[in-house]
């Protein structure tokens with residue numbers, strides 16, 4: 001048997017579902033055995049795989065979050081583009097089978113798919129219907145605007161229904177990147193970096209500044225609970241324990257919510273917006289991750305990887321994965337199969353992610369983002385957000401610093417790869 005090593009970043013419930021996919025594939029044939037290995041957070045998994053490549057000990061497949069795409073694309077000798085892998089292995093591969101938002105994110109300017117779409121998500125809003133009821137709010141009505149998030153949170157806290165109004169995972173992803181797209185505000189020049197390496201960040205405009213100013217104020221007033229840097233791992237537990245009545249989190253938070261929010265009813269809504277910003281709400285952008293193939297594997301291994309990818313993108317496997325986790329159904333066929341199976345009727349709110357992501361045709365501001373060194377820039381976003389919360393800097397100062405420090409990292413990347 002040929003062994004295929006797969007490094008992934010899926011912990012908890014998502015980890016269990018991920019490992020089950022490898023087991024299922026292994027049971028379909030006897031030529032290859034996929035060995036999944038959990039390597040920590042997305043950032044840790046990516047950094048670990050790059051270090052392993054330098055030492056000649058890389059896995060065949062590594063799961064990389066969407067913001068690592070710019071860096072992986074530039075690592076030419078280190079990766080095998082998926083379209084090439086599939087062609088070499090003689091496996092049929094049609095990029096147009098994937099949802100347009102997914103294709104657009106992971107193809108090169110010629111339309112070639114570079115990594116294998118696997119787990120795409122978008123952030124949505126979860127709320128505790130019991131807490132809403134206890135606070136005298138309508139449990140059938142999630143907040144739709146930030147003014148409502150503030151008012152509802154105030155009512156949740158002042159009524160004693162819960163000690164905190166809302167929390168959010170991923171400040172970077174949800175409260176800056178998606179926030180910008182959802183309000184049709186630019187993240188960076190050259191179509192948010194899709195147009196070339198010589199791009200610059202611009203997400204320190206008045207709309208983003210206003211939002212960060214509000215977040216700091218709401219945190220001060222006890223309406224908003226900061227959930228920590230990176231993924232913001234405290235958000236889930238704060239929501240499950242009914243400490244916070246509202247949570248903004250990946251659509252794939254669904255798996256954790258279903259498993260852990262067992263004492264109360266959960267409602268779903270779209271991300272809130274400022275209703276006086278023209279163009280809002282626009283559309284949210286995808287996150288999650290794709291599977292990159294690292295160079296150096298034997299021909300046999302690469303054939304096994306191609307077979308495994310083919311298995312992963314089959315309508316049945318994709319539809320099941322989507323329904324089990326909350327990740328988007330990334331192919332048209334998986335979406336249609338889920339519809340035909342009656343999944344959305346049986347699970348109200350489960351289509352929130354899809355409706356939100358496709359609410360309007362994307363603009364240059366809302367297609368996604370692609371910058372070199374963006375994993376490092378995410379750390380800068382967290383650092384500056386924490387400086388804002390500590391009162392060391394105001395919102396304009398924090399976002400100006402993100403842009404200045406981020407642009408320096410983008411210039412370093414351009415110098416090294418341009």
Ligand SMILES: O=P(O)(O)OC[C@H](O)CO
Nearest residue numbers: 065121173250252287288
């Ligand atoms: O939690 P995920 O897998 O939906 O990913 C969230 C962000 O996109 C990570 O960059």
